[in-house]
Amino acid sequence: xxxxxxxxxxxxxxxxxxxxxxxxxxxxxxxxxxxxxxxxxxxxxxxxxxxxxxxxxxxxxxxxxxxxxxxxxxxxxxxxxxxxxxxxxxxxxxxxxxxxxxxxxxxxxxxxxxxxxxxxxxxxxxxxxxxxxxxxxxxxxxxxxxxxxxxxxxxxxxxxxxxxxxxxxxxxxxxxxxxxxxxxxxx
Numbered sequence: 001x002x003x004x005x006x007x008x009x010x011x012x013x014x015x016x017x018x019x020x021x022x023x024x025x026x027x028x029x030x031x032x033x034x035x036x037x038x039x040x041x042x043x044x045x046x047x048x049x050x051x052x053x054x055x056x057x058x059x060x061x062x063x064x065x066x067x068x069x070x071x072x073x074x075x076x077x078x079x080x081x082x083x084x085x086x087x088x089x090x091x092x093x094x095x096x097x098x099x100x101x102x103x104x105x106x107x108x109x110x111x112x113x114x115x116x117x118x119x120x121x122x123x124x125x126x127x128x129x130x131x132x133x134x135x136x137x138x139x140x141x142x143x144x145x146x147x148x149x150x151x152x153x154x155x156x157x158x159x160x161x162x163x164x165x166x167x168x169x170x171x172x173x174x175x176x177x178x179x180x181x182x183x184x185x186x187x
Contacts, residue, residue, distance in 0.1 A: 024166025
């Protein structure tokens with residue numbers, strides 16, 4: 001089974017989250033690939049069983065880099081090459097209420113246009129029960145006011161949510177494709 005994690009990242013926050021998602025997917029999938037949108041090849045998508053993409057939220061919507069990459073999917077849509085693929089999304093924001101839900105919904109919309117099957121993150125995952133990131137993983141990583149301040153990277157709880165999303169997407173993709181290597185209870 002093949003999973004492709006594609007991300008855009010400005011300050012490293014989203015990349016750290018993407019790595020945790022790839023790690024979670026790797027507990028179930030045979031092959032997990034991860035690329036920044038600058039290196040991500042849309043021609044690889046038809047060969048994947050699942051695609052998970054994410055970016056920083058910019059004022060409640062998709063980053064320009066991710067949007068540019070998604071805009072390259074038109075010919076795949078015209079040929080129906082992503083119909084039935086499993087998809088999941090993730091994002092980071094610099095502030096609480098910084099638009100993570102709006103960003104995730106904007107990331108989900110192109111997947112729906114492609115005919116993909118969207119997998120979110122349920123509340124039965126203890127770290128998500130009160131956090132409530134149901135559309136995927138959306139986290140807050142405040143950017144410090146000064147360039148000399150350390151980056152506020154995702155917390156361990158954030159990374160647990162990332163691994164859970166990767167594992168859940170891979171488990172669902174495995175069940176749908178008949179290629180499941182393992183089963184993850186509760187996902």
